[in-house]
Amino acid sequence: MPELPEVEVTRRGIAPDLVGRRLASADFRVPALRYPLPHEERSQFVGRRLVSITRRGKYLLLDFGSGHLLIHLGMSGSLRLVPALTPPDKHDHVDLVFGRTALRLRDPRRFGAMRWIEGDPMQHPLMAVLGMEPLTADFTAAWLKAQLQGLKAPIKPTLMDGHRLVGVGNIYASESLFRARIDPRTPAGKISLQRLERLVPVIKATLTAAIEAGGSSLRDFIQSDGSSGYFQQQYFVYGRTGKPCRVCGRPIRELRQGQRATFHCPHCQR
DNA sequence: CTGGTCACCTGGAAGC
DNA sequence: TGCTTCCAGGTGACCA
Secondary structure (H helix, E strand, O other), rough: OOOHHHHHHHHHHHHHHOOOOOOOEEEOOOEEEOOOOOOOOOHOOOOOOEEEEHHHHEEEEEEOOEEEEEEEOOOOEEEEEEOOOOOOOEEEEEEEEOOOEEEEEEOOOOOOOEEEEOOOOHHHHHOOOOOEOOHHHOHHHHHHHHHOOOOOOOOHHHHOOOOOOOOOOOOOOOHHHHHOOOOOOOOOOOOOHHHHHHHHHHHHHHHHHHHHEEEEEEEHHHHOOOOOOOOOOOOOOOOOEEEEEEEEOEEEEEEEEOEEEEEEEOOOOO
């Protein structure tokens, strides 16, 4: 599930319980996720106090003063707070134990990542290549127009390219383009400034609404029963192939762009 | 640089 | 019922 809103909701869900507390131990039950887990660097952060948890794109950065622990949830990752010593399930790969509470990483597909970064985390190769944060004032139609200049690739996969714009994944790319009434197949460089002035606020609003919807389920992060902590969203197009468009009633269509499913309403999006 | 494809990994759903 | 195939919210590597 983790696109920007889910990562941000996770951050808000776990930060109040963890910030300011000392990391007592770190248990790694698999050797690697996307990258080898930070076994050797463990001594660098065990015993340290957690200063803050911030987000950059879909990454979480846990600041331990002497360095940052970077966490990415991949396709199937989730973080929950559980009472320490809670027996792990099959895909509970990492526990960061803070006193009586453990931050538990579950990730069945293991596309997620956890890395220890020393120095300025934004200089790290994984961070330095990241694009614009969509929920900032710098993300404007004029900026996006310049970014898309000359690009022939379709707008939908282009919006999902984290080297240009971070946080917008497969769900919110389809949803945002529907709300902005833009056909996902439109060559990115051909979209007028006028239409981008519609798209940019829509992306901000779509992500913000999803974060706010997740806020109501924040308490799930401190449940120990394994409930997901994520929220169900009322989507306009995502996963609604063949179902009536919520605006015009015509069937939602599905197509594939870059091996990913795209959902759209051919009547409403042009 | 751009644009396209593949790989990583597991599990659930759909198809036969 | 049981086996096979396809698909899933991300992204880095690789190629032309």
